[in-house]
Amino acid sequence: MTPEETKAFEEKIHAFVGRENGPPKRGNDDVNEAMIRHWAEVMGDELGTYTDAEYAAGTGKGGLIAPPAMLQAWSMEGYPMAENPAQDIQRQLHNVFDAHGFTGVLGTNTSTEFFRDLKPGDQVTAHCIIDTISEQKATGRGIGYFIETLTTYTDQNGEEVGKQVFRVLKFIPADSNDAADSSTEDDSPSVPTRITSPRGHDNSWWWKACDEGKILIQRCTSCQTLRHPPRPMCGECQSIEWDSIESTLDGEVYSFTTLHYPKIPGYQYPNTVGVIQLSEGTRLVANIVDIDYETIKIGMKVKGSVEQVDEKTMLPVFRPE
Amino acid sequence: MITETISFASVNVGDKLPGKEVPITSALIVGGALASRDFTSVHHDKKVAQANGLPDVFMNILTSNGLMGSYVTNWTGPDATVKKIALKLGAPNLPGFVMTLVGEIKAKDDSTGIVDIEVIGENNVWGMHMAGTVQVQLPQ
Amino acid sequence: MVKDKAAIVGIGNTEFSKNSGRSELQLTCEAVRAALDDAGLKPSDVDGMTTFTMDSTDEIELARAVGIGDITFYSRVPHGGGAATGLIHQAVMAIASGMCETVVCYRGLNGRSGHRFSEGVSGNIITADAMHWGWYMPSGLMTPASWVAMYTQRYMHLAGEDKVKEALFEVAYTTRQHGATNPAAMFYDHPFDRAEYDAQKKIVGPLKLYDCCLESDGASAVIITRADKARACKHGGVAIKGVGQSAAKNMESMTSFYRDEIAAIPSMDVAAKEAYKQSGLTPDDIDAAVIYDAFTPIVLWQLESWGFADPLKSADFVLEGGLRLDGRLPTNTHGGQLSEAYIHGVNGIVEATRLVRGTSKNQPDKEINHALVTSGVGVPTGGALLGKMD
Numbered sequence: 001m002t003p004e005e006t007k008a009f010e011e012k013i014h015a016f017v018g019r020e021n022g023p024p025k026r027g028n029d030d031v032n033e034a035m036i037r038h039w040a041e042v043m044g045d046e047l048g049t050y051t052d053a054e055y056a057a058g059t060g061k062g063g064l065i066a067p068p069a070m071l072q073a074w075s076m077e078g079y080p081m082a083e084n085p086a087q088d089i090q091r092q093l094h095n096v097f098d099a100h101g102f103t104g105v106l107g108t109n110t111s112t113e114f115f116r117d118l119k120p121g122d123q124v125t126a127h128c129i130i131d132t133i134s135e136q137k138a139t140g141r142g143i144g145y146f147i148e149t150l151t152t153y154t155d156q157n158g159e160e161v162g163k164q165v166f167r168v169l170k171f172i173p174a175d176s177n178d179a180a181d182s183s184t185e186d187d188s189p190s191v192p193t194r195i196t197s198p199r200g201h202d203n204s205w206w207w208k209a210c211d212e213g214k215i216l217i218q219r220c221t222s223c224q225t226l227r228h229p230p231r232p233m234c235g236e237c238q239s240i241e242w243d244s245i246e247s248t249l250d251g252e253v254y255s256f257t258t259l260h261y262p263k264i265p266g267y268q269y270p271n272t273v274g275v276i277q278l279s280e281g282t283r284l285v286a287n288i289v290d291i292d293y294e295t296i297k298i299g300m301k302v303k304g305s306v307e308q309v310d311e312k313t314m315l316p317v318f319r320p321e
Numbered sequence: 322m323i324t325e326t327i328s329f330a331s332v333n334v335g336d337k338l339p340g341k342e343v344p345i346t347s348a349l350i351v352g353g354a355l356a357s358r359d360f361t362s363v364h365h366d367k368k369v370a371q372a373n374g375l376p377d378v379f380m381n382i383l384t385s386n387g388l389m390g391s392y393v394t395n396w397t398g399p400d401a402t403v404k405k406i407a408l409k410l411g412a413p414n415l416p417g418f419v420m421t422l423v424g425e426i427k428a429k430d431d432s433t434g435i436v437d438i439e440v441i442g443e444n445n446v447w448g449m450h451m452a453g454t455v456q457v458q459l460p461q
Numbered sequence: 462m463v464k465d466k467a468a469i470v471g472i473g474n475t476e477f478s479k480n481s482g483r484s485e486l487q488l489t490c491e492a493v494r495a496a497l498d499d500a501g502l503k504p505s506d507v508d509g510m511t512t513f514t515m516d517s518t519d520e521i522e523l524a525r526a527v528g529i530g531d532i533t534f535y536s537r538v539p540h541g542g543g544a545a546t547g548l549i550h551q552a553v554m555a556i557a558s559g560m561c562e563t564v565v566c567y568r569g570l571n572g573r574s575g576h577r578f579s580e581g582v583s584g585n586i587i588t589a590d591a592m593h594w595g596w597y598m599p600s601g602l603m604t605p606a607s608w609v610a611m612y613t614q615r616y617m618h619l620a621g622e623d624k625v626k627e628a629l630f631e632v633a634y635t636t637r638q639h640g641a642t643n644p645a646a647m648f649y650d651h652p653f654d655r656a657e658y659d660a661q662k663k664i665v666g667p668l669k670l671y672d673c674c675l676e677s678d679g680a681s682a683v684i685i686t687r688a689d690k691a692r693a694c695k696h697g698g699v700a701i702k703g704v705g706q707s708a709a710k711n712m713e714s715m716t717s718f719y720r721d722e723i724a725a726i727p728s729m730d731v732a733a734k735e736a737y738k739q740s741g742l743t744p745d746d747i748d749a750a751v752i753y754d755a756f757t758p759i760v761l762w763q764l765e766s767w768g769f770a771d772p773l774k775s776a777d778f779v780l781e782g783g784l785r786l787d788g789r790l791p792t793n794t795h796g797g798q799l800s801e802a803y804i805h806g807v808n809g810i811v812e813a814t815r816l817v818r819g820t821s822k823n824q825p826d827k828e829i830n831h832a833l834v835t836s837g838v839g840v841p842t843g844g845a846l847l848g849k850m851d
């Protein structure tokens with residue numbers, strides 16, 4: 001968008017700020033024991049104050065209450081939204097964003113305050129407004145705007161029982177092309193796995209052995225020098241003849257580091273990686289596992305094994321001896 | 322059933338709640354969506370979820386809120402009162418993941434009896450699912 | 462030899478931001494125009510160009526857009542930030558050998574709103590060295606911060622962990638104070654203290670958020686011309702005394718973990734030796750520096766490469782206040798890439814030129830006769846020694 005187009009667009013979206021999302025929405029069901037129990041079953045709520053009326057009467061609560069996090073559920077629209085999502089003001093606002101390429105949507109924050117416990121028989125009504133729209137932001141997902149809605153919940157007496165701020169990001173997806181590509185090449189997506197090495201003439205033999213549980217070290221057959229990572233020629237004697245030996249995976253930590261951020265799909269964090277000095281003399285970069293990273297020391301003896309680290313990947317991992 | 326309530330006097334800033342592992346299943350995702358009356362298709366229809374770029378149905382925000390709430394109130398016991406749940410959302414929760422919940426007391430207000438508990442839910446595949454603060458008033 | 466054969470006569474930056482709202486080509490055009498104006502030269506005076514291999518702006522597109530005429534020299538330097546002073550290296554060789562007279566060196570990137578370097582090689586990489594990264598991606602060692610952290614851990618082990626950590630803070634702190642008083646810096650008016658530094662999230666190993674450089678949108682350009690023509694330019698010239706470039710033995714891009722010792726950067730040692738030899742200067746002659754600071758620890762190692770501290774001793778130099786405006790070697794007076802902007806070191810060449818001209822926003826009190834400026838490390842790298850014209 002040119003600066004002028006951006007300005008016109010921002011005027012359009014800011015016109016939504018302060019508007020009610022629609023008329024106040026009274027929940028179809030009053031607060032009731034059955035829906036509370038269904039909720040408590042799924043969420044693993046173990047308090048008798050939610051599900052055991054007799055017990056609840058004897059507690060400080062004086063009777064059954066609803067789990068507080070249920071507040072929003074009481075005024076949800078329910079089944080009709082599966083087929084026909086409500087065409088409320090918020091939807092219209094999102095349509096304006098969509099039409100300008102901001103098709104991505106992501107809930108980023110929610111904050112709910114509870115002014116009193118809700119009891120069976122309470123009637124909840126939601127009053128929602130478009131509260132704020134941020135300036136344009138560059139986010140990890142792409143360029144976009146944060147929209148905050150503010151919902152006030154009242155009871156049968158018109159008293160406020162809670163308040164919820166909900167923040168979503170509407171953004172221009174940074175990699176919309178990538179998503180399209182991956183959906184065509186693989187129609188049964190699964191849990192992400194580690195990024196594997198490309199395999200070519202000079203390295204595929206090493207990775208194939210790794211797949212089979214062996215870590216090999218390339219050896220010059222002319223001068224016997226070991227080398228890793230593999231290369232087609234010996235830097236000592238320029239021979240292109242080589243074979244390999246299998247490493248015992250005895251070694252020590254030459255250096256290491258622990259990654260916290262960014263978190264890449266397929267990896268677990270914190271993720272500790274070491275440069276391992278193998279007893280054969282070459283070094284190998286691999287994960288160090290089963291140890292608190294703060295206790296790792298350079299020089300520490302480690303022992304490696306080749307393990308399946310996810311659905312698709314075999315890798316060497318090292319543990320303290 | 323949990324009947325004991327933790328008292329305000331017995332907790333200190335820095336105290337940690339016992340961690341909890343929550344296996345994420347299709348049943349939990351769909352069950353949570355229905356219990357919260359959220360029929361948005363991405364929470365029960367795998368095809369729609371995939372059209373939205375995710376491999377499978379994913380947990381709705383109300384369920385994340387509910388799990389954060391139950392994690393805290395199962396620890397506090399019945400006579401505590403939740404005042405606020407504020408959370409930042411991260412990576413989606415999908416079937417097959419395991420989410421680990423951890424909590425730590427970050428602040429204590431003597432005048433109101435309210436403690437701030439930082440709760441983080443991280444799944445084993447994509448990392449942080451939610452991170453936030455639950456404010457809960459404990460009996461003195 | 463190249464000493465005093467060519468001089469920087471024009472410098473230009475765009476503004477630095479998180480979202481420029483325009484193309485990298487346009488950013489570069491604006492920076493080049495600013496540099497030409499600064500020199501008092503016309504686009505038609507330019508007959509040579511140098512940039513990074515990874516820059517998206519094509520030389521002939523830029524020439525056509527800016528109104529540059531016939532070009533007789535163009536060259537690109539590989540290895541990301543390692544190319545920064547390589548732009549000078551190429552330009553000086555071309556001018557000294559008579560291939561051209563006036564070279565524009567440029568770099569423009571939407572490094573925040575476009576491709577972000579912090580993501581490392583986790584995306585689809587299609588470079589010829591994909592197989593090299595294959596040794597590190599499966600374990601997850603695939604971000605620039607993590608590669609640097611691997612050297613840092615080893616360095617701390619040998620130099621003393623507590624002292625090095627203190628020095629990392631001092632690098633981040635000094636740089637940020639400089640950025641806070643430079644109106645062009647992204648951290649202008651945002652100084653920080655120990656508590657704020659400590660409160661930031663851990664990125665990798667000992668590195669926290671403020672040990673890592675910014676990600677920014679923007680462009681920088683410098684104009685280099687023949688020394689005898691420089692005197693007629695609007696601000697005169699800043700002479701190029703020496704410029705070294707090197708990929709030392711047994712090198713991998715960012716992952717040279719297989720050398721006898723990894724707590725140092727041999728490529729910069731070689732480049733420094735080259736630049737000192739060409740210029741006839743010694744470390745004692747250098748009054749100020751712009752040292753490539755993608756991460757705080759890499760500043761320490763470069764101080765050792767350029768002879769301001771003995772190997773493993775640069776933390777002492779830093780903790781004595783050596784990088785401060787009143788210190789031995791006022792460094793990254795613009796706020797560096799930690800606090801001004803990350804334009805792959807070319808904004809650093811702009812600042813080093815200002816230091817010799819005496820026009821930095823944070824100009825040290827002492828006279829700056831010679832300033833050092835360096836390129837990114839971990840990759841093949843280099844550095845240039847600039848000075849007043851004889």
Ligand SMILES: [Zn+2]
Binds near residue numbers: 221222223236
């Ligand atoms: Zn050999």
